[in-house]
Amino acid sequence: KAGVTQTPRYLIKTRGQQVTLSCSPISGHRSVSWYQQTPGQGLQFLFEYFSETQRNKGNFPGRFSGRQFSNSRSEMNVSTLELGDSALYLCASQRRLDAYNEQFFGPGTRLTVL
Amino acid sequence: AQSVSQHNHHVILSEAASLELGCNYSYGGTVNLFWYVQYPGQHLQLLLKYFSGDPLVKGIKGFEAEFIKSKFSFNLRKPSVQWSDTAEYFCAVALDYGGSQGNLIFGKGTKLSVKP
Numbered sequence: 001k002a003g004v005t006q007t008p009r010y011l012i013k014t015r016g017q018q019v020t021l022s023c024s025p026i027s028g029h030r031s032v033s034w035y036q037q038t039p040g041q042g043l044q045f046l047f048e049y050f051s052e053t054q055r056n057k058g059n060f061p062g063r064f065s066g067r068q069f070s071n072s073r074s075e076m077n078v079s080t081l082e083l084g085d086s087a088l089y090l091c092a093s094q095r096r097l098d099a100y101n102e103q104f105f106g107p108g109t110r111l112t113v114l
Numbered sequence: 115a116q117s118v119s120q121h122n123h124h125v126i127l128s129e130a131a132s133l134e135l136g137c138n139y140s141y142g143g144t145v146n147l148f149w150y151v152q153y154p155g156q157h158l159q160l161l162l163k164y165f166s167g168d169p170l171v172k173g174i175k176g177f178e179a180e181f182i183k184s185k186f187s188f189n190l191r192k193p194s195v196q197w198s199d200t201a202e203y204f205c206a207v208a209l210d211y212g213g214s215q216g217n218l219i220f221g222k223g224t225k226l227s228v229k230p
Contacts, residue, residue, distance in 0.1 A: 035220075
């Protein structure tokens with residue numbers, strides 16, 4: 001069974017630009033979460049989607065947004081990029097929302113903002 | 115706000131040494147607990163998880179963890195490490211909202227270097 005896939009794997013942008021990252025969950029998984037990983041802050045939760053609805057959101061500015069499609073694939077968008085947005089963006093999927101689920105992580109998209 | 119603390123930033127051990135990585139969380143309610151590992155160049159993988167029941171849980175590759183509710187701790191252990199255990203280890207907590215699971219809250223991670 002294929003794991004969580006993320007595209008692109010690497011991305012270089014300049015300040016002020018916007019970027020869209022994509023995540024395909026494991027087949028049958030309906031929940032997708034996004035995390036930002038940086039050396040200073042570690043892994044921080046961005047948002048979670050289930051059945052095309054944002055269920056939970058972390059403490060990030062409105063420049064960070066996301067969506068989920070009917071096939072459970074998800075995208076996240078960052079507008080007006082800042083240098084501090086350079087990070088590894090991880091996507092995780094889980095089958096259900098009940099309390100006995102584990103999240104499976106993708107390889108991440110490494111975003112560098114120059 | 116809820117938080118997860120991992121006490122050691124970097125641990126260096128020789129092969130065959132025993133390992134214990136500390137993890138404490140701050141939340142008084144029901145939690146689900148996880149340890150993830152990130153090997154160099156690879157994605158996060160689940161080592162073990164605790165949802166309920168026996169507080170001593172066994173995971174992959176000989177790892178185990180013990181949930182001590184009174185201490186809000188979930189320490190990771192391995193009796194004898196190998197060079198291949200060199201990786202970064204993350205403790206994570208998900209709040210249990212009466213049957214619905216919240217997002218993962220991660221500790222800052224502990225880098226483990228095992229000398230051959």
